[in-house]
Amino acid sequence: MKTIDFNKIRSFLLGSRTSYGLVFTVVLYLLLFAIGFVYLYPLLFMFVTSMKSPADLLNPMVQWIPTGFYAGNYEKAFRVLAYPTTLTSSILVSVVPSLITAAVCSLVGYGLARYRFFGKRLIFVLILATFIIPAQNTVIPQMLTYKDLGLLGNIFALILPAIFGQGYRSAIFILIFYQTFLSLPKVLEEAARLDGASDLKIFVQIALPAA
Numbered sequence: 001m002k003t004i005d006f007n008k009i010r011s012f013l014l015g016s017r018t019s020y021g022l023v024f025t026v027v028l029y030l031l032l033f034a035i036g037f038v039y040l041y042p043l044l045f046m047f048v049t050s051m052k053s054p055a056d057l058l059n060p061m062v063q064w065i066p067t068g069f070y071a072g073n074y075e076k077a078f079r080v081l082a083y084p085t086t087l088t089s090s091i092l093v094s095v096v097p098s099l100i101t102a103a104v105c106s107l108v109g110y111g112l113a114r115y116r117f118f119g120k121r122l123i124f125v126l127i128l129a130t131f132i133i134p135a136q137n138t139v140i141p142q143m144l145t146y147k148d149l150g151l152l153g154n155i156f157a158l159i160l161p162a163i164f165g166q167g168y169r170s171a172i173f174i175l176i177f178y179q180t181f182l183s184l185p186k187v188l189e190e191a192a193r194l195d196g197a198s199d200l201k202i203f204v205q206i207a208l209p210a211a
Contacts, residue, residue, distance in 0.1 A: 109177025131171035
C-alpha cells in the first residue's frame, strides 16, 4: 500500500527554505493582480472612453466595448492641444534642464568628494539646507524673483537654477554623486594622472562612467 508523504505535500503547499509554496505564490499573484488592477483600471477606462462616439457616451448600454472605433476624439485633441508644438515644448522643458542638472550635480559631487578647499563644510550645510527646508517656504520668493527678472513662463526659469546647482532635487543628486565618487578607488585617478591626464579628463573618462 502506497503511503502519503505529508512532508512533501506540506512543502508543496507551504514551501521550504529554498522555495516558496503554492499558497504563498497564489496569494502573491492575487495581491499583485489587485494592486495592478487599481493602477490599470483608470488607464483602461480612459482608453476605452477615448474610442467612444458621442452616441456611445450617451448610451447607458455601452460600457466597455464601443459600437465602433471613433477617431474624432483623437483628431480634436490633436488639433485643440496643438500636439506637435506641445510635445516639442514638453521635451524641451524636461530634457534640457535634466541634462544640465545631471552635469552640474556630477561636477559638484566630484569636487566635494575629491578636493579639499576652504568653505567645504559650509557648502555641505547649504546643500542640506536646500534639501531639508520645505519647498513651500521658498516657492513664493522664487516666483517673485522670476517675475522681477521676467522669466515667468520662460524655460530659463528652469535652466538658470539648474546651472547653479539649484534645479529640481539637485541637493539629493549632489549627495548621490558625492557618495558614488567617494567610493571610487583613488588608484585609478592617480594612475591616470601619472599618464598625464588632466582633472577634467579624469572626471569625464574615469569618474563619470563609473558613477
